[in-house]
Amino acid sequence: MKKLNMSLLKNIKKINIPLLIGSIILIFIFGMCLYPEYFTEADPYGRERTQYKYENGKSILVIPPIPPNDEYPLGTDHRGRDLKSLIIYGSKLTIFSALTVALIRLIIALPLSIAAAYKVRFTNGFINFFNIMFSAFPLIIAVIVLSNIALFQDIFKDATYVNIFLLSVLGWSRLSHILRTKIDEILMQDFIEGEVAIGKNKLEIAVQNIIPHLIPSIIVLFFLETAMVLLSFSQLGVFGLVFGSGYEGATGEVGVPIEFDWPSLLSLSKYFYRGDYSYLSIYPAIAFAFAIIGFNTFGEGLKIEFEKENSRVITFIRAMPSFLSPIRLIYEIKNYKQYKRSVLGKVGFYITILLIIFCPKYESPYGFDENNAFKITKELTDDIFKGRLTGFQDKDNNPAQYIVNKLKEYGVKAYGDDYILENTIQEVFNIKYAELSMIDTKTFSEKKLKFRQDYIVASNFNYDGILDAENIEINDGIFENMANEPDYYKEKALIIDIRSMTQKDFISLNGFMKYYVQPNVVIFIENWKQQEARYKSDIINKNMEDTVIISLSSEAGDELLRMGKCKLKISVNAEKRNDVIGRSVVAYIPGIDESKKNDFVIIGSNLDGIGYDLDEKYPSAGRASSAAISLEIARTLIQNEVKPDRDIIFAFWDGNMTDDRGSKSFFYKYLINRNYRIFYIDLMNLGYKSSDKLMIDNTKIFPNSKEEQDFIKRLKKNAKRNDFELVYGTLYSPAVIDFTGSDSQPLLIDSFISNEIVHTPKDTLEEIDTHSIKQVGQMLLDTLIDSFSGGSNK
Amino acid sequence: MMPLLKVENLQVSFPWKNKSVKAVDGVSFDVPHKKIIALVGESGSGKSVTALSVMGLIAYEGGKIEGGEIIFDGQEILRMKEKRLSKIRGKDVAMIYQDPMASLNPGISVGDQIRESLLIHKIASRKESKQIALNLMREVGIPDADQRYGSLPASFSGGMRQRIMIAMAISCRPKLLIADEPTTALDVSLQADIMNTLQELKNKIGMSILLITHDLGLVAQHADNVVVMYCGKVMEESPVDKLFEEPLHPYTIGLMNCIPRIDVTQDQLFYIPGCVPSIYDYPMGCRFHNRCSKVKPICREKMPKLINLNDDRKVRCWLYQ
Structure with missing residues (x-):
């Protein structure tokens, strides 16, 4: 027994324990970085909402941040996101940023150290200067201050790159000092003189002799430096520096979620470091500590290994080139x-x-027919449907009937009594005529602006008159003036340049005008160019009733501002139709699992077109393509006799650009108060040939909704299989309002595409191609089958 | 004919405390073409410092050239810029060190180290240089050259490492090879081997050798001329046969007497009485005077000059002045 213990002890002594422990930690961390989905089922983008929950027979109001509980072991943050998944998904950006900074520091330090060892002029002084500077002046303060300089933001665009750049170029000097000492030791070796004796110059000695001998030290320093960088990150996080950035919404929506990283989790610590919310700081701090220990231990373990004479690790590494x-x-x-x-x-x-x-390459057994989907898209964007404007369709020849015919042809059942769900839409309008002219009050010359080129009308209020132009700027006195003299402003054409205005100021001003002034005419100068007429309903605030709202292009706006004092001749004639009928189409494939009879998947797309100008071509090909993809999915499922476990509803909404949405009507008729569990998938604008990415918004899905989060994971996998990327963003679709609730969770899918196409007259069939339709359609089809029918039955 | 190497009044010092001490003090000698010149003397006599000065490597040892001239193949070495000097080193003048293990790069294979000179001096392309390196390894007597090409220096014996050093040194067919105690660290059986190899190569390539050694036996067998150094100065210079036949300087006589003779019965081995003076405190006058059996009063006061006796012998001694 004693012999066994001695033998065991001997063997244990031989093991490089720091290397072993460090390896285990790093394997875990890198596993987390590369395959986060295997470490947590929750999705970091999903959010808990402020809502009532029933627990133990009581109704409790739940407001994020939610402290740790059974559902969320590490709790949620103030946005309702699962903290555990934030830490796990945040590991990738944090760790790889740290590795990048360590690597760049080494790349900067190494040649400078060699130059200093060779006593190249000024190098030593340069290194010492940086050393002294950032010993006396804290590096983290310098990074925080400099990262706010616009120059860096303009150059690098992304906060991640700005921070990496600054941490790298300001923090390398300590490494340089260490390397310099090691290089001096190498230069003292006898063989260096031998290398000089055969005629090598300094550069050759540096590259062929110094660097190879430095490699073990460089590797060790790399890991130790990464640990130092992570420590700096944690400090920067406490000071509020954020690494992650986000993506713009695909259709002009600017909703930019912060990408996940550990420093930004710590940046909340100043608000939440006490009491019940201290976990918001503690858990990210523990993650940092764990990673720092891992890198430090691994580095120290490597150092021990490299110093061993008969190291098995070194023998293994040396044997690799020969092996390979x-x-x-x-x-x-x-x-x-x-x-x-x-x-x-x-x-x-x-x-x-x-x-x-x-x-x-993976080939799906369920072939999605992109040619058929393209054909449907083409037919839906045909002129006979007049841009598919709600309320302006022929009773017998309209897009809803077209869809119904297709559904019948494919054998998809109607949901409810009929395929068509009619609802009354209070008011729709079409701008039949508009005129806007600038009249110079000095010369009385008149400049007429071109409707739909220089400006568009984003309201349905008829008007005819000449008003003085009044330029409105955000300053300290404006709100007071408006409150004191509302009539003065009401009688003016208010010119508001929103190009450099913040969202907050814009909303404040709009609200103030609506409440205090109720102006006759408001003209917004925006960042669009001529020839780029856009549908502005979501950007322009339509809350002001009885106000003509005009959106002016950038060039026309500049011309107006240059004119200074002038009058504006405005005439708008909106054809209004009241109490028109919206025709949404709803069909379904029934589910076979009785236990899921109260669970639904609803795939929604917009049947109607966009725009308020009947005479303007807004074919809305992207929306038509989404409806076509939905139809083709239905057809493929039926054709292949796929039996989903729950009902899959295919909904084609009409009137979703108005308050009397088709989706709202459907919800209130069929779903409200029935305790159904709904997973709503909104297909927004799809199939564009210029879009190689899809954006998804799953921020309204609860982090721990397993089925929905699994769907998203499968979606990502199938996106890869179909050779494109999914990115996350914040999107907006009116239907989502109806399908966001305690038992209803929406997922929005949109193309990641330039604002110059979607919702403009350029959004035509020419922008759509079968390849893109195939990618998206196949991805969705396979994911639906994987998620809701137990996988392939072929 | 102009000698290949001409060293004239070389003075080399090393910093010590706030002063400097001269390790080589006015050394002059020539190395003719295709000859072996032996530089002999005890440890600390300045032989290696002289060799390093010829290579332009004295600064790497912390030394400084205080004066003199070194003319190699018509070019002044001491004032030459480093860039120009690096073109000569390894190509026209090469060096073999006393301890090959310390001089070989432990992390690079022997084959690659041999071809380094060829690549640096663009003697051959990468592909050709490998073949040349293999040939050199065979030439210097390294068995299984193909197998051992990729081996590291640590896997070779002392003798083999020295052969590798030789292969490295002769790879560019230098005009002058400086061999600094090339056999000191080796067994006697290997010494002859190495020296024979050097001799053969010298004949084959036509190079000159500056052989630095304290082994008079080697000198007798292989050198053409001998330069005897003591305390940083040349004491005697002579063709080898004349030196052994009739050494002139008392120090040289003492060195000769120190060689054990098989044909002479001795109760006790001969030794030169006294110690080599400290470099920091040389005596006035002749530096050998406190060990010399033939010392005269003037020896204690003045340093004798190195004078020519006949055309081919020089000696620094008051006995001959």
Whole structure:
């Protein structure tokens, strides 16, 4: 027994414990970075909402942040996001940023250290200067101050890159000092003189002799430096520095969620470091500590290993080039009898690598017919449907009837009594005529602006008159003036340049005008150019009743401002139709699992077009394409006799640009107060050939809704299979208002595409192609089958 | 004919405390073409410092050239810029060090180290240089050159490492090879081997060798001329046969007497009485005077000059002045 213990102790002493512990920690961390979905089921984008929940027979109001509980072991943040998944998903950006900073610091420090060791002029002084500067002046303060300089933001665009750049170029000097000492030791070795004796110059000695001998030290320093960088990150986080950035919404929506990183989690600590919410600081801090310990321990372990004379690790590393050498393999194959085992091992290794790289592409057994979807898109964007404007369709020849015919053809059942769900829409309008002219009060010259080129009308209020132009700027006195003299402003055409206005100021001003002034005419100068007429309903605030709202292009706006004092001749004639009928189409494929009879998947798309100008071409091809994709999915499911476990509803909404939405009507007729569990998927604008990414918004899905989060994971997997990328963002779709609730969670899918196409007259069939339709359609089809029918039955 | 190497009044010092001490003090000698010149003397006599000065490497040892001239193949070495000097080192003048293990790069294979000179001086392309390196390894007697090409220096014996050093040194067919105690760290059996190899190569390539050694046996067998150094100065310079036949300087006589003779019965081995003076405190006058059996009063007061006796012998001694 004693002998066994001694032997065990001997063996334990041989083990490099720091290296072992460090390796385990780093494997865990890198696993988390690369495959976060295996470490947590919750999705970091999903959010808990302020809502009532029933617990133990009581109704409790739940407001994020939610402290740790059974549902969320680490709690949620103030946005309702699961903290555990934030930490896990945030590891990638944090760790890889730290590795990048450490690497760049080494790249800067190494040549400077070599130059200093060779006593190149000024190098030593330069290194010492940086050392002294950032010993006396805290690096983190310098980074925080400099990261706010607009120049860096303009150059790098992304906060991540700004921070990486600053931390790298300001923090390398300590490394340089360490490397310099090691280089001096190498230069003292006898063989260096031998290298000089054969005629090598300093550069050759540096590259061929110094650097190879430095490699073990560089590797060790890399890991130790990464730990130092992570420590700096944690400090920066406490000071409020954020790493992550986000993406713009695909259709002009500017909703930019912050990407996940550990420093930004700590940036909330100043608000939440006490009491019940201290966990919001503690858990990210623990994550940092864990990573720092991992990198430090691994680095120290490597150092011990490199200093060993007969290190197995070093022997293994040294053997790698020979192992991987194809020349060596050929030699061994030629002498197969002698090297049989080695040949078999190496050939096996190479075959495995080749299989991974050249793995045959996945082919779905459910072929999505993109040509059929494209044909439907083409038919929906035909002129006969007049841009699919709600309330302006022929009774017999309209897009709703077209969709119904297709559904019947495919054998998809109607949801409810009929395919068509009619609802009354209080008012729709079409701008039949508009005129806007600028009259110079000095010269009385008149400049007429072109409707739909220089400006568009975003209201349905008829008007005819000439008003003085009044330029409104946000300053300290404006609100007071408006409150004191509302009539003065009411009688003016208010010119508001919103190009450099913040969202907050815009909303404040609009609200104030609506409440105090109720102006006759408001003209917004915006950031669009001529020839780029856009549908502005979501940007322009329509809350002001009885006000003509005009959106002016950038060029026309500048011309107006240059004119200074002038009058504006405004005439708008809106054709209004009241109590028109909206026609949404709803069909479904029934589910076969009785236990899921109260669970629904609803795939929604917009049947109607956009725009208030009947005479303007807004084919809305992206929306039509989304409806076509939805139809084609329905057809494929029926054709392949796929049996979903729950009802899958295909809804084609009409009137969703108005308050009397088709989706709202459907919700109130069929779903309200029935305790159904609904997963709503909104297809917004899809199929664009210029879009190689899709944006999804799952911020309204609860982090721990397993089925929905699994759907998103499968969506990502199928997106990869179809060769495109999913990005996250904040999107807006009117239907989502109706499907956001305690038992109803929406997922929005949109193309990641330039604002110059979507919702403009350029949004035509020419922007759509079958390849893009195929990518999106196949992805959605496969994901639906994987998620709701137990996978492929083929 | 102009000698290949002419060292004239070389003075080399090293910093010590706030002063400097001269390790080489006015050394002059020539190395003719295709000859082996032996530089002999005890440890600390300044032999290696002289060799390093010829290579332009004295600064790496912390030394400084205080004066003199070194003319190699018609070019003044001491005032040459480093860039120009690096073109000569390894190509026209090469060096073999006493301890090959310390001088070989432990992290690079021997084959690659041999071809380094060829690549640096663009003697051959990458592909050709490998073949040349293999040939050199065979030439210097390294067995299984193909197998051992990729081996690290640590896997070789002392003798083999020295051969590798030789291969490295001769790779560019230098005009002058400086061999600094090339056999001191080796067994006697290997010493002859190495020296024979050097001799053969010298004949084959036509290079000159500056052999630095304290082994008079080697000198007798291989050198053409001998330069005897003591305390940083040349004491005697002579063709080898004349030196052994009739050494002139008392120090040289003492060195000769120190060689054990098989044909002479001795109760006790001969030794030169006294110690080599400290470099920091050389005596006035002749630096050998406090160990010399033939010392005269003038020896204690004045340093004798190195004078020519006949055309081919020089000696620094008051006995001959």
